[in-house]
Amino acid sequence: MLVTRKEEFCASHACWRPELSEQQNLELYGEPANPHGHGHNYVVEVTLEGRPDPLTGMVLDLRLLKQIIRRDVVEPFDHRFLNREVPPFDRLVPTPENIAVEIWRRLAPHFPDSGPRLHAVRLYETEDLYVEYSGERA
Amino acid sequence: MIRLTRRYRFSASHRLHCRELSDQRNRELFGACNNPFGHGHDYVLELSVRGPVDESSGRVVHLGELDKLIRGEILETFQHKNINEQVPEFADTIPSTENLLADIERRLARRWSSVFPGPWPALDRIRIRETRHNIFETSTETSTEPSPRAI
Numbered sequence: 001m002l003v004t005r006k007e008e009f010c011a012s013h014a015c016w017r018p019e020l021s022e023q024q025n026l027e028l029y030g031e032p033a034n035p036h037g038h039g040h041n042y043v044v045e046v047t048l049e050g051r052p053d054p055l056t057g058m059v060l061d062l063r064l065l066k067q068i069i070r071r072d073v074v075e076p077f078d079h080r081f082l083n084r085e086v087p088p089f090d091r092l093v094p095t096p097e098n099i100a101v102e103i104w105r106r107l108a109p110h111f112p113d114s115g116p117r118l119h120a121v122r123l124y125e126t127e128d129l130y131v132e133y134s135g136e137r138a
Numbered sequence: 139m140i141r142l143t144r145r146y147r148f149s150a151s152h153r154l155h156c157r158e159l160s161d162q163r164n165r166e167l168f169g170a171c172n173n174p175f176g177h178g179h180d181y182v183l184e185l186s187v188r189g190p191v192d193e194s195s196g197r198v199v200h201l202g203e204l205d206k207l208i209r210g211e212i213l214e215t216f217q218h219k220n221i222n223e224q225v226p227e228f229a230d231t232i233p234s235t236e237n238l239l240a241d242i243e244r245r246l247a248r249r250w251s252s253v254f255p256g257p258w259p260a261l262d263r264i265r266i267r268e269t270r271h272n273i274f275e276t277s278t279e280t281s282t283e284p285s286p287r288a289i
Binding site: 015017027028029030092093094095096097098100101127128129130131132133134136 | 198
């Protein structure tokens with residue numbers, strides 16, 4: 001069974017590689033290349049896979065999942081300029097792809113093999129653009 | 139491997155009508171969608187691509203190239219058009235959203251490898267929302283056309 005918890009954070013980012021010229025950045029990323037940054041209301045959906053515990057009827061106490069996402073993702077990312085304030089985005093361009101992979105990296109250690117499995121991270125940058133990452137097993 | 143989904147919108151009109159059937163049978167079969175004057179929808183097209191994240195750019199697909207492809211091949215074809223009368227592929231084909239989906243899949247398959255010549259990104263899924271209630275999507279098992287690239 002899949003269980004999903006949704007959380008939100010607001011942050012700014014710039015899709016900008018310092019070693020490239022302004023023109024090259026613009027060609028690669030389009031408008032998001034503005035080095036001063038711009039912001040999004042990011043929505044992150046974290047999906048777990050597991051069997052409901054016969055005693056509680058729950059795959060995982062969603063309050064616990066909420067706490068984990070808030071502590072490891074929302075609190076460090078919310079109202080921050082990702083490129084300047086949140087490693088590894090000082091050296092890794094904070095595209096939605098890289099942000100989703102980083103969220104996965106932060107969450108994965110909480111889900112060892114014994115319990116519910118981290119199934120997917122879906123990150124909406126806007127309503128019209130989202131990415132999904134399920135680790136590198138597949 | 140990551141999947142990126144981009145949402146586009148176009149508004150178009152269509153009429154569902156099968157020439158081989160009587161007017162009465164058409165009305166029974168298609169109901170309000172058979173109105174002789176046609177009717178329209180705000181279609182939402184969701185395109186999913188899949189591939190590894192390029193280490194230097196941090197991207198799975200060049201969004202500008204993807205947008206350009208969709209704008210040129212799909213949006214300019216259908217935006218504010220009467221699909222039955224103004225899109226030649228539907229002169230003799232009922233513009234049901236199933237057929238629209240298959241047509242969009244063919245259009246993208248035709249151009250995909252010239253826009254994205256490498257092994258990635260692969261076209262993973264096409265989904266069309268005709269209304270909030272009616273949603274159509276390709277799946278590997280039932281797709282009318284093979285994906286541009288094996289996934």
